[in-house]
Amino acid sequence: MLSRLVPLRRRLHQQWLAAGEPSAQHNTSQTDVGSLGPIYPLKVIIMSATLRTSDFTENQRLFSNPPPELRVPARQFPVTIHFSKHTELQDYLGAAVRKVCRIHRELPGGGILLFLTGQREVQVAVRRIRQAFSKASRAEGGNGSSNSSSQSGNPSGGILDATS
Secondary structure (H helix, E strand, O other): OHHHHHHHHHHHHHHHHHHOOOOOOOOOOOOOHHHHOOOOOOOOOOOOOOOOOHHHHOOOOOOOOOOOOOOOOOOOOOOOOOOOOOOOOOOHHHHHHHHHHHHHHHOOOOOOOOOOOOHHHHHHHHHHHHHHHHHHHHHHOOOOOOOOHHHHOOOOOOOOOOOO
């Protein structure tokens, strides 16, 4: 998408500059670049801890001259990515919740980051995870987890908080 949008905005900006300042009496048809008002080149700020910036800065379709890159030093933590080999199409949220529960039960303590598309999905996932571990807790007579809160560094004992 960016490979089309950046050159388009640049071209429209050049056309707008060539047309000069449109007058108040100027024809305002939708095909007239002057009728759109000032059109400036698209400015994009991309922030990511894991992005390979070279994918963007070295892309000749996006930028004829590589854009400036600002690197902010920050703490970095080791990350392990867990994914499913097969995409669950019918109940992807259920599959994600099962994966989170399995990671929490079987792997060493740490944080789990689950990407979801909206607040409703987050709320449903939190409810399901809480239910899964409250059932396990009652069945085992403990906290429902092989990872104690001191191991995971989570003061809530591994139960998530989904506040916005």
